[in-house]
Amino acid sequence: MKERSFTKRLTSGLVPAIPYLWLGVFFLVPFLIVFKISLSDPAIAQPPYKPVFEWSDITGFFSALDVENFELLTQDDLYFRATLSSVRIAAISTILLLLVGFPIAYGMARAPERHRSLLVALVILPFWTSFLIRIYAWIAILKPEGLLTQALTGMGLISEPLDILNTEWAVYIGIVYAYLPFMVLPLYATLEKMDDTLLEAALDLGSTPWRSFWTITVPLAMPGIIAGSLLCFIPAVGEFVIPDLLGGSETLMIGRQLWSEFFSNRDWPLASAVAILLLIVLVLPIVIYRDVEARRMETRP
Amino acid sequence: MPPPSRQSASASVGAVRRAFAPWADPDAKPLIRFENVTKRFGEAVAVDHLTLDIFEGEFFCLLGPSGCGKTTLMRMLAGFEFPTEGVITLAGQSLEGVPPYRRPVNMMFQSYALFPHMSVEKNIAFGLRQDGLPKSEILDRVGEMLRLVQLEKLAKRYPSQLSGGQRQRVALARALAKRPKVLLLDEPLGALDKKLREETQFELMDIQHELGMTFVVVTHDQEEAMTMADRIAVMDHGRIVQVATPGEIYEQPKTRFIAEFVGDVNILEGHVQGQENGLWHVKSPSAEMPLTIDDPDEVLHSGQAVAIAVRPEKMVVQREKPGPEAVNVLTGEVWDIGYLGDWTVYRIRLETGEILRVSCANVSRFVESPIDWDEQVYVTFAPGAAVILAE
Numbered sequence: 001m002k003e004r005s006f007t008k009r010l011t012s013g014l015v016p017a018i019p020y021l022w023l024g025v026f027f028l029v030p031f032l033i034v035f036k037i038s039l040s041d042p043a044i045a046q047p048p049y050k051p052v053f054e055w056s057d058i059t060g061f062f063s064a065l066d067v068e069n070f071e072l073l074t075q076d077d078l079y080f081r082a083t084l085s086s087v088r089i090a091a092i093s094t095i096l097l098l099l100v101g102f103p104i105a106y107g108m109a110r111a112p113e114r115h116r117s118l119l120v121a122l123v124i125l126p127f128w129t130s131f132l133i134r135i136y137a138w139i140a141i142l143k144p145e146g147l148l149t150q151a152l153t154g155m156g157l158i159s160e161p162l163d164i165l166n167t168e169w170a171v172y173i174g175i176v177y178a179y180l181p182f183m184v185l186p187l188y189a190t191l192e193k194m195d196d197t198l199l200e201a202a203l204d205l206g207s208t209p210w211r212s213f214w215t216i217t218v219p220l221a222m223p224g225i226i227a228g229s230l231l232c233f234i235p236a237v238g239e240f241v242i243p244d245l246l247g248g249s250e251t252l253m254i255g256r257q258l259w260s261e262f263f264s265n266r267d268w269p270l271a272s273a274v275a276i277l278l279l280i281v282l283v284l285p286i287v288i289y290r291d292v293e294a295r296r297m298e299t300r301p
Numbered sequence: 302m303p304p305p306s307r308q309s310a311s312a313s314v315g316a317v318r319r320a321f322a323p324w325a326d327p328d329a330k331p332l333i334r335f336e337n338v339t340k341r342f343g344e345a346v347a348v349d350h351l352t353l354d355i356f357e358g359e360f361f362c363l364l365g366p367s368g369c370g371k372t373t374l375m376r377m378l379a380g381f382e383f384p385t386e387g388v389i390t391l392a393g394q395s396l397e398g399v400p401p402y403r404r405p406v407n408m409m410f411q412s413y414a415l416f417p418h419m420s421v422e423k424n425i426a427f428g429l430r431q432d433g434l435p436k437s438e439i440l441d442r443v444g445e446m447l448r449l450v451q452l453e454k455l456a457k458r459y460p461s462q463l464s465g466g467q468r469q470r471v472a473l474a475r476a477l478a479k480r481p482k483v484l485l486l487d488e489p490l491g492a493l494d495k496k497l498r499e500e501t502q503f504e505l506m507d508i509q510h511e512l513g514m515t516f517v518v519v520t521h522d523q524e525e526a527m528t529m530a531d532r533i534a535v536m537d538h539g540r541i542v543q544v545a546t547p548g549e550i551y552e553q554p555k556t557r558f559i560a561e562f563v564g565d566v567n568i569l570e571g572h573v574q575g576q577e578n579g580l581w582h583v584k585s586p587s588a589e590m591p592l593t594i595d596d597p598d599e600v601l602h603s604g605q606a607v608a609i610a611v612r613p614e615k616m617v618v619q620r621e622k623p624g625p626e627a628v629n630v631l632t633g634e635v636w637d638i639g640y641l642g643d644w645t646v647y648r649i650r651l652e653t654g655e656i657l658r659v660s661c662a663n664v665s666r667f668v669e670s671p672i673d674w675d676e677q678v679y680v681t682f683a684p685g686a687a688v689i690l691a692e
Contacts, residue, residue: 200381201414203401205428206479215427219418 031279038272039065049268069273079257079274083281086254089168089243090236093175097232098225100176101183105224106217108184109191120188123181135174135245142170142246166248174242179235183228190224191217226289234282254278315548323356324532324544330393332357332515333378333483338387340373340539347373349539350387355483360509360516362526365536366562371519374536375485378517379408392482402431407481411488413472415460421447421471422456428479446474449508466497473505477512484509486518490525502528523563527551535559551612553598557690560610567616567657569609573601580684583609587653593628595684601691608690613660615686618647618678629687631680633657635672647672649680 040049041064051064073079108119126134141147144161152158164170194217202212218225240255247253254274262271323329331354340348348370355361363371376382377389380401389396396404407428416424425446429439447453450470460468469492476484489505490498506529509516520526526533527547534544535558543555554560557568571585571592581601582591594609601607623630636656637648642663649657659680672678 195412195414197410197412197414198416200379200401201408201410201416202427203381204379204406204408205475206402206431207427208402211431216416 034272034275036065037269038069038276039067040269041066041068042267042269047268048266069270070276072270073273073277079254079277082252082254082257083277085252086237086239087281089171089175089251089253090233090239093172093179093236094229094233096172096176097179097183098229101180101187101228102221102225104180105184105187105191108188109194116192120185123184123188127181131178132241135178135241138170138174138177138246139165142173165246166250168247168251170246170248171243171251171253174246175232175236175239178242179232182231186227186231187221187224190221194220226292230285230289233285237282238278254281314552315546317546317548321358321531323359324354329356331355332359332392333517334388334390335374336388336390338374338377338384338389340370340377340382341385346539348377348384351539351541353534353541353544355515355517357515358513360506360529360531361518362530362533363517363519363536364523364526364533364563365521367521369536370539371521371536372487375408375487375517375519378483379406379485380404405482406485407476407479407483408485408487409472409476409489411491413460413468413492415468415471415475417460420457420459421452421463424460424471425475425478427475432479442478446478449477450474465492466501469493469501473508477508477514480512481514483515483517486516488520488522489518491520491522498525505529527563535562537562553688554610554690557608557610560688560690565613565658565660567611567613567659569611569655571607571609573603573605573607575603576601581689583607583689585609587651587655588629588631590628590630592687593684594687594689596687596689599689599691601689605691609687610690611682611687613646613658614644614662616657616659616680616682618649618659618661618672618680620672620676620678623679623681627681628684629682631657633678633680635674635676635678638672638674647678649678 036053037049040051042048043050051061053061104123108116108123111119139146142162142165143149144163144165146165148164149158149161152162164173198216198220199212202216203209207215238255239253240259243251243253243256244259254277258271258274258278261267261274265271333353333355335351335353338348338351339346351370351374363374365371373382377384378396380396380399380403383398391404391406416427419427422443425443426439429442434442443456444453447456450473452467452470452474455463455467460471463471469489473489476486486505490501493501502525505516518526518529527550530547532544532546533550535542535550537558543550543559545553550559550563554563554566560566560568569585569587569592571583571587574582574584574591576582579595579597581594581596581599583594584591592609631649631651633649633651635647636650639646639648644660645663647659647661649659651657657680
């Protein structure tokens, strides 16, 4: 009896601790290491920064840390422009994703019930192929002599080859293509739960279908819209592969900046500072979302 | 106490006398007219060549078992479905191709369909805002509706914070706010418990009377229909079987289906022997002597197979053998007794094996030597208490 209550207490104490344990080992500890590196100075050594932590000289270690790298980030406007450009590209991509994803999710939620699980499976299907390979495939489609140009000239719509690859447009296409499931699935989840009679009630009360969509469907789909937008916006800000492969050298994004600081310049401390900056930029929308959600819950339990 | 043997000229059907009866006036123009309307969903026929008039100011009930087409009929009126054949007119104008948002008809949904992201006020104001009314007028009208359904204190609440009864009132207020020509109510009381349902029935009647609006109610609950309606249309398999006042539906059912669907009934089968002094004689295996039935409107011929329908409360159960002059005497034994407080229900088993249901109002608190289980008893009913239904 006593033993059972002990195991019970153990499990009831441990189960909620699992996420904290995971986050502690795989997020908090690495974050603290990165944060520490961001306060260090670059060095031609292994590892390529100093000071390196040593028990024998703790005061010396702490006195060697400074915020020089963060100062540099504010002085050189490259990082500011890269952040701004990333946020802009991610925001435009998220809007495009909403425009493309909403009709898809809406159509799925309206499909006959027996087709729905198949449609969900099809939306996830691209994940079966590596993300990297799918982005490479887009190069073949978008390049000047690629499939898109061939198709459009074949139809007689254009005479000149399209110059999309290595522009921001290619980045938008890549992000919308790659992130679509992350937008569609949360939208579908909320739209599927929506009661159709609400729309009938709106029509009955004199609201046209178009107005009913904006006054009933969109507000009720808001949790899905917000969840899908965050799921797309946050990784899109830090995206590296898509701008690198499709965006050409002109496209400025903070993820690429981080990569070049780290690998090209071997300036780990500065790269770490950029990573911290990126984290701050991304935490902000999450905090805002949580605040909005909490206030909504307050007025409507 | 000899029961009245014939209907007198001043007698009205059922206990309620109605001054409002536009359907009896041949010159009255109906507000809503279904003309030979058919609705098919693929192969299935939901509404089958149906013709029906509903008049202004009527409280009209569509009554029938589930799947009889009553909901489809209402949805065609609201504009969510369109007839496959036939025409529906409202105030003389065809509704063909008119979408729901352009019809002067509002509906109260069975599930209430309240907008969960809007407060009570906003829900009620929704329809008014679509009409682009000035803000002050919307405010006035919402206030008026809140008073009508007694929800002034809950104006700022959200639907999730309301009880079932309160939600029902919000749904009603929202549907009434635009002052539609016709209010459609789809099982309006279905989700309420029995006590609340009874109270709300009378409230709905008061509101309808106060606003002078035409109400069309869909229900499967015959008690609800009987209480509220001016007229009831009983539907079965996409057709209307009878349209009449509740009294007529109950006391003069046209078919066996109606007699059995509305209220309880005892059915005795038999064959017509003939007519004498306006009274029909019917030979039934259930009774020793031919039954005498006063149903002058029926046109029957000798030898015709008929069913005789008698309501349980119109039969009398007694221990003493009735005198030789008594008509319509059945003999049997008490099979079951159910004491309901206001009524006592006896189930009497006849010699033929049929079980009759006889109910008796408990008018006094104490009964001297009440009828007991397994007792030999006589059941009688007056000639005017029974209805002949042609088979």
